[in-house]
Amino acid sequence: MNETAGRNAAAGASGLSGNGTSTGPISGSDRRRGSRAGGGTPATLFERAIAREPVPRRPLWIMRQAGRYLPEYRELRKRHRFKDLARNPELAAEVTLQPLRRFPFDAAIVFADIMSPVPALGVGFDFDPGPVVAEPLRSAAAVAALPEPDPEEAAPEVIEALRHVRGALPANTALLGFCGAPWTLAAYLVEGRGVKDFPTLRAFAAAEPRALEDLLARLSRLMAGYLVRQGEAGADAVQIFDSWAGLLSLADWERLIRPHLQTMLESVGAAGVKRILFVQNAPHLVDAYARLPAEVLAVDWRVDLGVLQRRHGGRRAVQGNIDPAVLTAGPGAARAAAGELLGRVNPTGHIVNLGHGILPATPLESVAALVEAVHGESA
Numbered sequence: 001m002n003e004t005a006g007r008n009a010a011a012g013a014s015g016l017s018g019n020g021t022s023t024g025p026i027s028g029s030d031r032r033r034g035s036r037a038g039g040g041t042p043a044t045l046f047e048r049a050i051a052r053e054p055v056p057r058r059p060l061w062i063m064r065q066a067g068r069y070l071p072e073y074r075e076l077r078k079r080h081r082f083k084d085l086a087r088n089p090e091l092a093a094e095v096t097l098q099p100l101r102r103f104p105f106d107a108a109i110v111f112a113d114i115m116s117p118v119p120a121l122g123v124g125f126d127f128d129p130g131p132v133v134a135e136p137l138r139s140a141a142a143v144a145a146l147p148e149p150d151p152e153e154a155a156p157e158v159i160e161a162l163r164h165v166r167g168a169l170p171a172n173t174a175l176l177g178f179c180g181a182p183w184t185l186a187a188y189l190v191e192g193r194g195v196k197d198f199p200t201l202r203a204f205a206a207a208e209p210r211a212l213e214d215l216l217a218r219l220s221r222l223m224a225g226y227l228v229r230q231g232e233a234g235a236d237a238v239q240i241f242d243s244w245a246g247l248l249s250l251a252d253w254e255r256l257i258r259p260h261l262q263t264m265l266e267s268v269g270a271a272g273v274k275r276i277l278f279v280q281n282a283p284h285l286v287d288a289y290a291r292l293p294a295e296v297l298a299v300d301w302r303v304d305l306g307v308l309q310r311r312h313g314g315r316r317a318v319q320g321n322i323d324p325a326v327l328t329a330g331p332g333a334a335r336a337a338a339g340e341l342l343g344r345v346n347p348t349g350h351i352v353n354l355g356h357g358i359l360p361a362t363p364l365e366s367v368a369a370l371v372e373a374v375h376g377e378s379a
């Protein structure tokens with residue numbers, strides 16, 4: 001499919017115009033139109049999959065669906081730095097909507113970064129291209145000196161971007177918020193940047209377990225408040241990215257990490273916000289994650305999603321999990337991977353996604369082939 005054809009097909013299916021969408025403010029009555037109008041049945045395909053109700057076809061979205069594989073994103077990036085895009089609610093809303101003008105995805109995910117709420121902690125950082133922290137937290141004293149911000153101080157620009165996007169989305173498209181899991185955020189705050197296996201972080205966990213505990217508790221409180229506010233701003237569900245979950249053994253994870261994730265997820269659930277828990281590169285921890293309170297368990301391609309669904313699908317929807325590298329092999333490979341996944345995973349309670357973020361080198365034709373394969377299932 002050429003680019004224009006892809007764009008038009010997506011615009012037709014999603015009801016969005018091809019050249020810009022109003023991102024103006026919206027009224028309160030408009031805000032939750034994706035939710036349970038008339039009681040009983042969740043409105044969007046996405047919400048029905050979360051509730052593990054039968055669906056005419058499975059919903060599909062893609063992690064990092066707004067980003068560098070899209071020519072229109074690369075075009076915007078020539079004029080704006082990443083952090084300026086993410087800090088400006090109008091621009092962030094525009095970038096959030098870009099992939100939906102091309103492809104009829106069933107959800108939009110607000111354009112931001114897991115580091116977006118970190119300024120509320122007074123920690124300085126930049127992007128190169130991933131997060132780089134100016135003065136990493138390496139002592140109990142540095143952690144103890146952090147402020148205790150109110151939830152409203154966590155990335156107010158992301159909350160505003162969510163409101164803009166909610167107003168511009170078609171009623172059948174779900175809106176997703178997100179945050180980094182406490183451990184994954186701590187990974188950047190302690191290590192200073194993304195490095196293989198995060199050795200400084202693991203040494204910190206061994207040398208200063210109480211300081212790590214303090215840091216994770218602070219991050220859990222801040223993220224819980226941030227996610228609840230995202231729900232209030234119109235997010236139908238939130239995804240918690242635990243991208244660096246797999247660095248610890250199961251025993252250390254149980255001791256150091258689980259209590260904080262548990263508390264955070266419980267407060268988000270108590271506010272009625274649906275939770276997607278994404279665990280990356282941690283096959284040894286997946287069953288432990290499955291026991292945490294979340295409506296959806298999302299995993300990368302290393303895990304057999306069919307097996308996971310048989311083991312936990314009675315209580316959880318599952319999300320995933322095509323290897324993003326397969327899409328760079330072209331539309332034929334994308335179609336084959338999608339067919340294989342759809343055959344292996346029961347459609348009820350399955351949200352189709354990649355196993356991790358889409359790679360910048362992905363051809364648009366591969367994404368179109370994935371969409372066609374998932375949409376074609378009902379035909």
Ligand code: 1CP
Binds near residue numbers: 068
């Ligand atoms: O344009 C650019 O050069 C910036 C690249 C970029 C983008 C597009 C970064 C820097 N962040 C983002 C956006 C982003 N980050 C989204 C947008 C919403 C979407 O379309 O999905 C999301 C959900 C994230 C989340 C994120 N950031 C994670 C969790 C998901 C994952 O990939 O594991 C992590 C670990 C980060 C850190 C980060 N920020 C940026 C990069 C390149 C990275 C990861 C690599 C690193 O640590 O160096």
